Amino acid sequence: MKIIQIPVLEEDSTFRFMISLRFEVFLNKIYHEPEPKHVYSFKDYLKRVLKWKDYEAIFKEDALKHNA
Numbered sequence: 001m002k003i004i005q006i007p008v009l010e011e012d013s014t015f016r017f018m019i020s021l022r023f024e025v026f027l028n029k030i031y032h033e034p035e036p037k038h039v040y041s042f043k044d045y046l047k048r049v050l051k052w053k054d055y056e057a058i059f060k061e062d063a064l065k066h067n068a
Contacts, residue, residue: 001036005044
């Protein structure tokens with residue numbers, strides 16, 4: 001199994017604790033699936049569970065990189 005698109009945050013980021021907690025929940029969810037997939041996107045999971053404002057704040061740098 002492979003998990004892709006995991007955000008890397010600075011040590012002093014206000015979202016660091018929230019992302020680590022969400023990652024644990026995400027892993028638990030995958031672990032308990034009867035038929036797990038081969039690849040999971042953590043970014044897609046966050047898009048579904050976070051408020052849009054928080055999601056944009058976490059991934060704002062990605063949007064600017066891919067906009068060029």
